[in-house]
Amino acid sequence: MQVEGGAFSTPEFKEFSTKVVPFMHVTTRIEGRKDEGLLAEKGGRGFPYIVFMDEEGGVLAVQGERTVAGFQKTLADKVQRFLDLRAKAKAGDPAAQIELTLLEGDLGRISFEEVQTRLKGKKLTDEQQAMLGDVELGAMISELQKSEDEAAAKPRMKRIADTFASGRLPRDAEKKQMFLQITLSYAVSEEDPDLVEKAFGPLKAIYEQQLGNDPRVQEWARKIEDKIAEMRDAQKGSGSDSGIEEGCGEGCGEGSGDK
Amino acid sequence: MRNAVFLLLLVAVAAGEESLEERLAEKLKKPFAKNALWVLDFGEAKTLAAEKGKVIFGYFSRSYAP
Numbered sequence: 400m401q402v403e404g405g406a407f408s409t410p411e412f413k414e415f416s417t418k419v420v421p422f423m424h425v426t427t428r429i430e431g432r433k434d435e436g437l438l439a440e441k442g443g444r445g446f447p448y449i450v451f452m453d454e455e456g457g458v459l460a461v462q463g464e465r466t467v468a469g470f471q472k473t474l475a476d477k478v479q480r481f482l483d484l485r486a487k488a489k490a491g492d493p494a495a496q497i498e499l500t501l502l503e504g505d506l507g508r509i510s511f512e513e514v515q516t517r518l519k520g521k522k523l524t525d526e527q528q529a530m531l532g533d534v535e536l537g538a539m540i541s542e543l544q545k546s547e548d549e550a551a552a553k554p555r556m557k558r559i560a561d562t563f564a565s566g567r568l569p570r571d572a573e574k575k576q577m578f579l580q581i582t583l584s585y586a587v588s589e590e591d592p593d594l595v596e597k598a599f600g601p602l603k604a605i606y607e608q609q610l611g612n613d614p615r616v617q618e619w620a621r622k623i624e625d626k627i628a629e630m631r632d633a634q635k636g637s638g639s640d641s642g643i644e645e646g647c648g649e650g651c652g653e654g655s656g657d658k
Numbered sequence: 659m660r661n662a663v664f665l666l667l668l669v670a671v672a673a674g675e676e677s678l679e680e681r682l683a684e685k686l687k688k689p690f691a692k693n694a695l696w697v698l699d700f701g702e703a704k705t706l707a708a709e710k711g712k713v714i715f716g717y718f719s720r721s722y723a724p
Binding site for chain 1: 679685686694695696697706710719721
């Protein structure tokens, strides 16, 4: 992992680590090992995953930038904001209660259903409504990731694909990318060239923004375009299988992370 | 003789393939793991956070693959 030889090996991190409780969880695949599934429980979808948590283990903020300056900024901004909101909500501030509920839903601390229950009858601002929509879409991804087998996953993928087809996408960059990847994968499995094409364009734009003219992106795009052509041909009565992937390969299109 | 050859083969395979436990041990020997007082037990991390009034900085990694 790049962060181990990078940020975690610096004197600045040594100093930063004294301000928090530095906890390292290692997924080992050793059978029966305690807390082996903790990554998924805390909302992790790949490696490395860095989060700030409270004393009960509830997620306070997910870390993006993997630098000591980034850790300090998250601690000062996002973590502090959560703690301030929680204190205000506890003191009875109605605006803080709404914000906190939305934030807890976004972080996966509470289910989308719980968010809806808590916000029932409350008047939300436009931004809060948009955030509620993001919480709903994020919950769809989380639900899919909890699928134990393909049979359970398929209807959840369909729900995401249908939601995308209706014009909705998460605002968060990582969730948006996942939504598109899931939709593309589902559309390929369903031999739906229109939906493949619809998800392919924005997903290709994301990969190109992240990786520029990386040959893996070009190769992946070529395969998708071939697949779309094959599916269209098949609709006319002929076709074959090009065996494409929804993503552009290992380590490709995963932002700054080395998942 | 055949048993001896089989045994040698087994030893050779074992030497070439690290166990999951060995991979974990290797991970924890890396220099970064010594640069902070990393807590490896989640329960202990929560207890320390409560006692010290600090938040937990959770790093999730893996040892089964590079």
